[in-house]
Amino acid sequence: MxxxxxxxxxxxxxxxxGSEDLCVLLYSLVKRTRPRIVVELGTGFGxxxxxxxxxLRENGSGVIHTYDNGSHFSSEPGIRFVEGLQGPLADSLREMGQDYPAFLxxxxxxxxxxxxxxANWQEIGFAEIAQAPAFDGxxxxxxxxxxxxxDSIQALLAAFLPRMAESASIFIDSASTQRLSYLTLEAVVDALNQNKIPRAFIKDRSEQDIDAxxxxxxxxxxxxxxxxEACDRAQNSTAWISIEPVDVIPTAATFLH
Incomplete structure (x- = not known):
């Protein structure tokens, strides 16, 4: 059901x-990795x-915190889309009018x-959201x-990297097929793996944030x-940054002679 x-x-x-395939992929990854805390920036239509x-429900635990200011919902294209909805939810969703939180x-x-x-109905500010007490763990x-x-990619990574779990993932939709975004990701990840932090990451940050x-x-x-994706549409790629703990020799390993 x-x-x-x-x-x-x-x-x-x-x-x-353009998320009709990506949503299934993310569902599968959540099922497999069993995250406790998921953050989505840009709820769209949910x-x-x-x-x-x-x-998460099938896993039996975990929460997704999703953020959007709902501007797309009250726009003229958004209103037309909701009015033209078909299917089992259509009539009840149209009754919500322009009330985005009620719709979600x-x-x-x-x-x-x-x-x-x-669901959080607010402007998406990376630093503010990343510091939410709910994410302290x-x-x-x-x-x-x-x-x-x-700039957005660098601001996102600067805000969220210190708040990520030891093993974690960051997905940035549409970044891999935009040349400048692609090059930024490649350069940033290469620098991080050399223990180098881009200057933009530490600009106007506190010493505590920089240390973290x-x-x-x-x-x-x-x-x-x-x-x-082998699909001809504007949003047909996703960049996936996988974060793994460095443990060249696992602490629990033993050596037999």
Whole structure:
């Protein structure tokens, strides 16, 4: 029943932001890695959040915190899209009018994943969101479907890297097929693996923040993978940064002579 409802959301709304395939991939990764804390930047119409929350529900634990200011929802194209919705949710969603939080709440309740989603209706400020007390135990996964410019990528990584769990993943949608974003990611990840921190990461940061970032970089290895879709659409790629602890000789290893 859960997958049937998630599939209905995917078919009716997933195509708007080109996430009809990505949401299934993220669902599978959440199922496999069993994260406790997931952060999504850019909720859209809630499809990807619902799929990841569905995986958390099946895992039996975990919460996704998703953020969006809802500007797309109250725009003229957004209003036309909601008015033209088809499918089992269409009539009830149209009754929500331009109330974005109510729209998302209804989507998550209808899918049966509301206990695993915290929807935040606010502007997306990387530094502010990353410092939320709910993330003090470490963030296991970040999915950014918000802005993938050079400056945005660096601001995102500078804010979230010190808050990530020891083993974690950061996904940045659409970055791998935008030349400047691609080159920025390649250069940044290469520098981090050499224990070098880009100047933009520490600009206007406190000594405490810089120390936390340094410790994170020194104890981690970063892998960058470009996930490309064989599909002719504007949003057909996702950059995946996998963060792994550096442990050349595992502390629990023993040697037999």
């Amino acid at each position: 859960l997958l049937e409802k998630l599939s209905s959301l995917r078919e009716s709304m997933g195509w708007v932001y 499809v990807t959040a619902a799929w990841m929350a569905g995986a 709440q209804h989507v998550f309740q209808w899918a049966g994943v509301e206990n695993h989603v915290v 470490g963030i296991d996964m970040v999915f950014s479907d918000f802005n993938h410019s050079q 970032l340094l410790r994170m970089v020194q104890r981690s290895r970063f892998r960058l993978m470009h996930l490309l």
